[in-house]
Amino acid sequence: MDAKNVGIVGLGKMGKNIALQMLGKGYGVIAYNRSPEPLEEVGANGAKKADSLRELVNGMKQGSRIIWVMLTAGGPTIEIIREIAGYCGNGDIIIDGSNSYYKESVVLHEELKRNGIAYLDAGCSGGPSGALNGMCIMVGGDKKSFDSVESLFSDLSVKNGYMYTGRPGSGHFTKMVHNAIEYGMMQSIGEGFDLLENGPFSGDLDISGLAGLWKNGSVIRGYLMELAEKALEGDQHLDDVAPYVEDTGEGRWSVKEAIEYSIPFNAISSSLYERFNSRSQKRFADRIIAALRHEFGGHQIKKK
Numbered sequence: 642m643d644a645k646n647v648g649i650v651g652l653g654k655m656g657k658n659i660a661l662q663m664l665g666k667g668y669g670v671i672a673y674n675r676s677p678e679p680l681e682e683v684g685a686n687g688a689k690k691a692d693s694l695r696e697l698v699n700g701m702k703q704g705s706r707i708i709w710v711m712l713t714a715g716g717p718t719i720e721i722i723r724e725i726a727g728y729c730g731n732g733d734i735i736i737d738g739s740n741s742y743y744k745e746s747v748v749l750h751e752e753l754k755r756n757g758i759a760y761l762d763a764g765c766s767g768g769p770s771g772a773l774n775g776m777c778i779m780v781g782g783d784k785k786s787f788d789s790v791e792s793l794f795s796d797l798s799v800k801n802g803y804m805y806t807g808r809p810g811s812g813h814f815t816k817m818v819h820n821a822i823e824y825g826m827m828q829s830i831g832e833g834f835d836l837l838e839n840g841p842f843s844g845d846l847d848i849s850g851l852a853g854l855w856k857n858g859s860v861i862r863g864y865l866m867e868l869a870e871k872a873l874e875g876d877q878h879l880d881d882v883a884p885y886v887e888d889t890g891e892g893r894w895s896v897k898e899a900i901e902y903s904i905p906f907n908a909i910s911s912s913l914y915e916r917f918n919s920r921s922q923k924r925f926a927d928r929i930i931a932a933l934r935h936e937f938g939g940h941q942i943k944k945k
Contacts, residue, residue: 644790645669648697648708650721652679654939655765656711658772659738659797661686666796673697694721695728704732707790714739714890722749722760731757734786738763742894743781743814750782750809759786762809763794764816768938775799779819781812821895821909824888826865827933828912831926834869838878838925849873865933872932883943884927886919886934 645668649660652674660683663670670688673696674680684690691697698706708725712718718739725735735758737746746762753760761782771777778794780787780803787794787805794803806812837848852870856862873879892913899906919927934940 643702643705644707644793646671646701646705646707647793648672648691648701648706649711650674650694650697650708650725651711652676652683653711653713654769655738655772656709657683658769659709659711660688662773662775662797664688668796671697671700694724698725698728703730706733707736707793708733709736709738711738714741715745719745719749723752726753726756726758729756729758732759733757734759734761734790736761736763736790737813738765740764740816740820740889740891741813742890743810743812743817746781746813747810754783759783760809761786761790762812764812764819766816766819767799770937771799775802778803779806779812779815780804781806781814782809817891817894817898820891821906823865824892824912824916825908827930828908828915828926830865830869830933831929834929835924835926847877849877864937868933868936869929872929872936879925879928879932881944882928882932884919884923884925884931885943886916886927886930887940888913888916889940892916 647663647668648671649656650673652660652672657679660670660672664687670683671691672680672683672688673691673694680690689700691700706729710718710722712721718737718741722735722737735753737749737760741762750760759782761780764779765776767776776798778798780794784805806815834848837846837851849870852866852873856866856870892909896906896910896913931942935942
């Protein structure tokens with residue numbers, strides 16, 4: 642398997658940066674994207690541009706193709722992977738880097754396996770910055786196929802930032818749980834800063850400065866606290882951020898799985914319901930969470 646030549650489909654905020662990171666590390670990259678602008682950008686950085694999925698697949702050697710798909714989870718990803726598989730053959734590997742629902746990933750694995758095509762479900766964390774500079778990746782699927790491309794995951798991750806999680810679907814399952822935990826952590830940060838903003842010292846506290854303080858040595862230090870400081874630097878009151886927090890599926894799926902397996906899921910379930918509640922309320926906590934999602938993942942903010 643030639644792990645130094647990769648096809649990538651989908652050049653959004655994550656996919657484009659993954660392609661640029663691969664190019665920066667000496668990979669041969671052939672890319673396809675429906676809109677031309679990001680395709681031109683990666684082409685200017687050394688990627689070969691494909692005008693169609695068929696051209697991308699045919700531009701690689703059968704039996705040693707590695708094709709990374711980085712699209713919106715659900716229907717778009719499933720549709721594209723099935724089309725790519727129609728052009729692939731025995732020994733090829735398709736890596737699904739989306740936040741797909743793990744049960745759909747298991748189905749895709751079985752479909753592709755019947756045609757000798759390996760499918761690896763890779764849950765990717767780190768947002769656009771991680772995609773460019775090093776991600777945290779959870780990979781499920783056939784172990785032999787993972788071993789053959791392990792160097793790719795190593796190169797795209799931070800040190801100690803990737804893991805083979807086990808059988809098909811486990812990569813996307815663990816990423817789903819990761820994102821559910823993220824829901825709860827952001828809810829706690831949002832509620833705490835709401836009390837700072839509107840409690841007894843309202844108007845007196847430098848809450849951006851507090852975020853900067855807490856990222857240094859405190860028990861709650863971490864990446865989300867760094868992003869809270871960044872989000873609050875320009876506008877401590879987040880006046881331009883609407884208190885509307887979207888959800889993209891992983892929280893709902895995790896709550897559903899917790900119910901199926903009778904796992905108490907109090908904090909995460911509550912954080913999901915608070916996102917629903919944000920769409921009819923005007924709380925500062927929701928502005929904080931919306932701003933955090935924008936900082937770490939580039940998710941769109943609704944303006945007031």
